[in-house]
Amino acid sequence: MTNIGLYFSIGIIVIGLLAILRYSLKGKDIDRRIIFLFMFITVASSLLFKMEFPEKPTLIVKKVFNKIENLPEGSRILISFDFDPAMKPEVMPMANAFVRHCMVKKHKLYIMTLWATGQALMLESIEEVLKPEFPDAVYGEDYTSLGFKAGGVGVLNVIITDFRKMYATDEHGTPLDEIPLFAEVTSAKDMDLILPIGGGAPGPKEWILFVGDPGKVPIAPGLAAVVAPLIYPYYPKQAIGLLGGVKGAAEYESELLRNYDQFKDMDTPALSMMGPQTMAHIVIIAFIIIGNITYFRKRRMNDNA
Amino acid sequence: MRKAPIIITAVVAALFVLSWLLKSNGAVVDENSMSAISQGFWITLSAFLTLAVMSFLYQDNPFYKFAEHLYVGVSAAYWMCMGFWTTLVGNLVPRLSEGLSNWFEVPYVGFKPHFIIPLVFGFLLLMRLSPKGGWISRWSLAFIVGTTAGLNLPRFLSSDFISQISATFMPLLVNWQGIGSFFSDFSLSASGQFIGILSNLVVFLGVFCGIIYFFFSKEHKGAFGVASRFGIWILMITFGASFGYTVMGRISLLVGRLTFIMGDWLGLIS
Amino acid sequence: MKRLIPVLITSIVGTVLVFSVFFPMAETWGEDFSLFFDIIAVFAFFLGGGNLVRVHLIKVLNKKGDWKFSIVTLIAFAITLTAGLFKFGSVDIAASVTAEGTWMQTIFNNIIAPLSSTMYALLAFFVASASYRAFRAKNREATILLIAAFIILLGRTPLGMFMTGWIPEWFSIAQIPNLAVWIMNGPNLAGQRAILIGVGLGVVAMSLRLILGMDRTYLGSDHD
Structure with a gap:
């Protein structure tokens, strides 16, 4: 049934695209709303009739996975949720995958955010992934959340030398000195790995500039697709690897599934999104091709005239 | 008065109520009825706000404008509250007042007189709202610009210039x-x-x-x-x-x- | 006086922060100035909120344009601000303002999150429309851009492997996913780095001009 629905949708999309091509070749203008409708049908149908593909991690993602995998048990890892709901669909799967991986490897997790909107999303990850999937994890001993502080790079410039100067308490109002995880932690330099997740400013770039480089702390960012190409120049010296967009998240999820049986029933939103993503890419490529065919045809007709 | 907008609004309102009822899962007889009803309301509201924004794809309309104005108002207040509780209460109060620290239940770290400076600069910044005292907000702006310049200069020079050139020689x-x-x-x-x-x-x-x-x-x-x-x-x-x-x-x-x-x-x- | 004091403030703060990188004794000052900056940033949030209220209040009072919608903004602002400042729904004053069960969490999850994410989701439609209307291979440079975009679009989905997976491993250079990865690590990295170096130099030069008081444009005119 699913396949029939999928083929039916693909059929409609192909016929529609051909109709648009024919219409364009006649020199008529296509209303933008028809293009919008196409995008909607494409994404909605591939969501409705599930399309999933296997993923193979690329080297740049594998390096992040291997880093977390090979750190000794109890290593300190900081995850910064520097994003808002607008970026959530592509970066939240990364955040959840990182949380799962760190917890299963029994690393010590420090969670914070430089975005006010990141605080609720940070909480969501803790409540919906960390606590239910790792019920034995103890707050303060295995993980802790520092919450949000305003100021962006101002915050980073302080925590690179002193956490306590910036955070008198954790998110719940407990003084840092009473939290076992902070017993031997003075600054961000004491972290073994930092995983900033986001796609704006302050975000992964600021973490590299203001913490990673001066503190010599390894950084592995999870990035929204829009900014991922901008961060490539920092790889591999200033960022040990990176996850770019939903594809990067899907690769990481697939690597988790491949390596850990306990995650076989886990939610894999990024992998599920790759079906609609693929279909939408095809439609956009088709639009570019149709647009160009029309353009060259018109140009030739004008030249002949 | 034109009838069409009234009819459309009535239909949307009816659909909203219908969705609310359906998403509440017949909560009237359930012991957790209030929770289910409120959950039904919020999920319906989220969906209708999503559709209201998407309606802009057809053309600009009052539902989109409503959603847009709602978003602006809520977001501005959200950032203010977050800033107030996490940074003013979290970083300023513990350095200025023991009484307020106890009131807000944040650990007092001792009186640091120089922390009056950001408080003063903060209020000077708010003078921007006053028609005549706007010029004095430049002092705070100057502080912000100076901090940004001072923070960025060494870091961009080191990470975005020297390190990038060094990484190119392979x-x-x-x-x-x-x-x-x-x-x-x-x-x-x-x-x-x-x-x-x-x-x-x-x-x-x-x-x-x-x-x-x-x-x-x-x-x-x-x-x-x-x-x-x-x-x-x-x-x-x-x-x-x-x-x-x-x-x-x-x-x-x-x-x-x-x-x-x-x-x-x-x-x-x- | 109106210009001299701000220029002095910028110079002193900037110089101290630059010095804090090189001299350990200035490190504490650097930290303090960063903290001051964070605190002033919150007042900037207040300024934004205050300005929003002012603009919409004026619109409502003068009944200008969409003034009825400005009432929505003002009410939404007032309710959220009250819920946040008084921590409605929170059991403990020390708890997070967005803790489980608070009004702020409800407002965030059910109003801010759907509105914010849908605003950005709309861009998918506009990108599709722009692809059809504006993405033309008019000359050699535009064609290179188009081909690179095609390779990335195909290579970052399973379709790329589906189309070129049959190519043997010894010639895997021609497989689209590999080509996409190489474009990102090779030409993209080079292009972005060239831009980054230029921007980096620009930021350094601009920062120096500000600290030395050579650039005062941020102060606006004397009539402000």
């Missing part, structure tokens, strides 16, 4: 095992010598020629022009890659929203 012969083995494997597995050599060469020449393209003090002619031309090709590939990634990102966001509409709200997908 060996152009990687894992060299002779001509024969080089031509025997055109693998792009990112570990072979071919990819290593090709990537390093492209990075070195690409950065060099890309910078030449941005150098406008000399006419782009002769060898300089060739380098500049190669530079623009590299930049075009860069922009193409950025376009591809941007498309990918935007579609992900749409998938995210439609997942909510079709899954959480309509229950069509699990």
Whole structure:
């Protein structure tokens, strides 16, 4: 049934695209709303009739996975949720995958955010992934959340030398000195790995500039697709690897599934999104091709005239 | 008065109530009825706000305007509250007042008189709202600009200039095992010598020629022009890659929203 | 006086922060100035909120344009601000303002999150429309851009492997996913780095001009 629905949708999309091509070749203008409708049908149908593909991690993602995998048990890892709901669909799967991986490897997790909107999303990850999937994890001993502080790079410039100067308490109002995880932690330099997740400013770039480089702390960012190409120049010296967009998240999820049986029933939103993503890419490529065919045809007709 | 807008509003309101009832799962007889009813309300509201924003794709309309204005108001207040509780209460109060620290239940770290400075600058910034005292807010603005400049100068110089140039000087012969083995494997597995050599060469020449393209003090002619031309090709590939990634990102966001509409709200997908 | 004091403030603060990188004794000052900056940033949030209220209040009072919608903004602002400042729904004053069960969490999850994410999701439609209307291979440079975009679009989905997966490993250079990865690590990295170096130099030069008081444009005109 699913396949029939999928083929039916693909059929409609192909016929529609051909109709648009024919219409364009006649020199008529296509209303933008028809293009919008196409995008909607494409994404909605591939969501409705599930399309999933296997993923193979690329080297740049594998390096992040291997880093977390090979750190000794109890290593300190900081995850910064520097994003808002607008970026959530592509970066939240990364955040959840990182949380799962760190917890299963029994690393010590420090969670914070430089975005006010990141605080609720940070909480969501803790409540919906960390606590239910790792019920034995103890707050303060295995993980802790520092919450949000305003100021962006101002915050980073302080925590690179002193956490306590910036955070008198954790998110719940407990003084840092009473939290076992902070017993031997003075600054961000004491972290073994930092995983900033986001796609704006302050975000992964600021973490590299203001913490990673001066503190010599390894950084592995999870990035929204829009900014991922901008961060490539920092790889591999200033960022040990990176996850770019939903594809990067899907690769990481697939690597988790491949390596850990306990995650076989886990939610894999990024992998599920790759079906609609693929279909939408095809439609956009088709639009570019149709647009160009029309353009060259018109140009030739004008030249002949 | 035109009837159409009233009818449309009435239909939307009716659909809202219907969705609320359906999403409340017949909560009237359930012991957790209030929770289910409120959950039904909020999920319906989220869905209708999503649709209200999407309605802009057809054309600008009052539902979109409502959603837009709601978003602006709520967001501004949200950031203010977050800033107040996390930074003013979290960082300023414990350094200025023991009484207030106890009131807010944050650990008092002792009176630090110099922390009156940001408080004063903060209030000076708010003077921007006053029609006549706006000029004094420049002092706070000057502090913000000075901090940004002071923080950025060393970090950009070190990470975005020196480190980037240093990272560009890489060996152009990687894992060299002779001509024969080089031509025997055109693998792009990112570990072979071919990819290593090709990537390093492209990075070195690409950065060099890309910078030449941005150098406008000399006419782009002769060898300089060739380098500049190669530079623009590299930049075009860069922009193409950025376009591809941007498309990918935007579609992900749409998938995210439609997942909510079709899954959480309509229950069509699990 | 109106210009001299702000220029002095910028110079002193900037110089201290630059010095804090090189001299350990200035490190504490650097930290303190960063904290001051964070605190002033919160007042900037207040300024934004205050300005929003002012603009919409004026619109409502003068009944200008969409003034009825401005009432929505003002009410939404007032309710959220009250819920946040008084921590409605929170059991403990020390708990997070967005803790489980608070009004702020409800407002965030059910109003801010759907509105914010849908605003950005709309861009998917506009990208599709722009692809059809504006993305033309008019000359050599535009064609290179188009081809790179195609390779990335195909290579970052399973379709790329589906189309070129049959190519043997020894010539995997021609497989689209590999090509996409190489474009990102090779030409894209080079192009972005060239831009980054230029921007980095620009930021350094601009920061120096500000600290030395050579650039005062941020102060606006004397009539402001």
